[in-house]
Amino acid sequence: MFQWIDDLVTWMVEGGFRLSRETQLGESVHFFFYDTVKILILLSFMIFLVSYLRTFFQPQKTKAMLEKISGPKAHIAASLMGIITPFCSCSSVPIFIGFIEAGIPLGVTFSFLVTSPIVNEAAFAILLASFGWKVAVTYAAMGVVIGVASGMIIGRFNPEKHLEEEAFKGEAFNKIRPDMTQKERLAYAGEHVKDILKRIWLFLLIGIGIGAAIHGWAPEDILAKYAGSDNPLSVVIAVLCGVPLYANALGTIPIAEALIGKGVGLGTALAFMMAVTALSVPEMVLLRKVMKPRLIAIFVATASIGILLVGWMFNLLF
Numbered sequence: 001m002f003q004w005i006d007d008l009v010t011w012m013v014e015g016g017f018r019l020s021r022e023t024q025l026g027e028s029v030h031f032f033f034y035d036t037v038k039i040l041i042l043l044s045f046m047i048f049l050v051s052y053l054r055t056f057f058q059p060q061k062t063k064a065m066l067e068k069i070s071g072p073k074a075h076i077a078a079s080l081m082g083i084i085t086p087f088c089s090c091s092s093v094p095i096f097i098g099f100i101e102a103g104i105p106l107g108v109t110f111s112f113l114v115t116s117p118i119v120n121e122a123a124f125a126i127l128l129a130s131f132g133w134k135v136a137v138t139y140a141a142m143g144v145v146i147g148v149a150s151g152m153i154i155g156r157f158n159p160e161k162h163l164e165e166e167a168f169k170g171e172a173f174n175k176i177r178p179d180m181t182q183k184e185r186l187a188y189a190g191e192h193v194k195d196i197l198k199r200i201w202l203f204l205l206i207g208i209g210i211g212a213a214i215h216g217w218a219p220e221d222i223l224a225k226y227a228g229s230d231n232p233l234s235v236v237i238a239v240l241c242g243v244p245l246y247a248n249a250l251g252t253i254p255i256a257e258a259l260i261g262k263g264v265g266l267g268t269a270l271a272f273m274m275a276v277t278a279l280s281v282p283e284m285v286l287l288r289k290v291m292k293p294r295l296i297a298i299f300v301a302t303a304s305i306g307i308l309l310v311g312w313m314f315n316l317l318f
Contacts, residue, residue: 005041009034032212035254036205042125044193051192055185072152075111078104079147082115083124083140100163100290107155114303115147118278130257131266135318139270142313146274146306153302154295162295208254234268235311239304242275252276267314274307 009030013019019026069077096113100106119140127136180188256269279300287296 005034005037009037028212031258032208035208035212035257038129039208039254040197042129044197045125047193047197048189051189052185055180055188072148074105074108075148075151076144078108078112078151079115079144082112082147083119083144105155106159106163107151109151110154110159110299111147111151113147113299114150114278114306115143118146118274119143127253130253131260135266138314138317142310143274146303146310150299150302150306154298157295157298159295159298162292162298164290164292210255210258212254212258230315231265231268232312232315234265235271235308235315238268238272238311239275239279239307242272242279265311265315266318267311267316270314271307271311274310275304278303278307 010021012033013021013026013030017026017029019029021027021030096109096116100109124136124140127139252273256273259269259272260266284296284300287299291299
């Protein structure tokens with residue numbers, strides 16, 4: 001599918017930069033430009049498509065739908081909704097707060113909050129291109145399972161009493177007009193592509209740069225020995241390393257891709273990616289405005305256990 005990009009970048013690296021792909025530097029430079037072009041093409045296409053489709057699903061309709069559903073179905077609906085909403089935790093938190101303001105049960109809103117940063121349409125497309133449909137589909141399914149399970153478990157702790165007063169102040173998320181014309185829908189999708197790219201391009205390039213460095217210079221034998229799929233502790237270490245960082249799923253996929261290429265277990269790399277996107281310190285800072293520390297601790301513990309289980313499962317299956 002992307003052979004033409006590989007050929008073009010190879011020509012640029014070897015013909016323009018005079019670097020052989022047999023060298024560490026040449027292979028790293030190739031990885032950087034190849035992944036940048038591939039991800040930007042996939043990202044722009046998927047954002048445009050889903051943004052256009054999103055104009056037909058106004059937030060007020062979503063709120064009304066969730067109010068009519070109860071039990072596990074509500075958690076599943078909220079988790080699935082998280083797939084087609086923002087690309088990072090720091091942009092999904094305001095929508096999470098909007099759900100609280102709307103009176104939707106807090107356990108259900110947590111199903112949204114957990115799934116939203118982990119799984120989205122662009123990340124799915126890139127995983128599909130990088131690792132194949134089995135990995136992409138399994139990853140998306142596990143992200144939904146984590147979201148649903150986390151929301152249902154947190155709901156058992158009577159979490160509403162652990163909210164700060166700030167959770168019920170301010171305006172909810174912006175609304176898409178139900179009477180948009182076809183031209184306005186297309187314009188909205190185009191603007192959303194530009195807006196998302198403006199917000200994530202730096203994180204994306206940093207992630208690709210780190211991935212390129214790992215791809216070219218990381219010691220393959222050491223990584224395979226200590227972070228391979230047969231070492232269960234590697235998943236725990238990956239989650240612990242991911243929490244202090246901040247990036248969206250798109251910025252971490254190139255890092256995961258490079259780690260896997262060096263012998264790191266697939267589950268270990270994906271657990272790192274999930275921890276960065278769902279449990280980052282910046283997200284906890286935002287959540288502290290509306291949650292008391294005990295509820296944040298419950299959220300982190302529940303999501304962490306789910307991510308660990310998924311990491312171990314991926315290492316066993318793949």
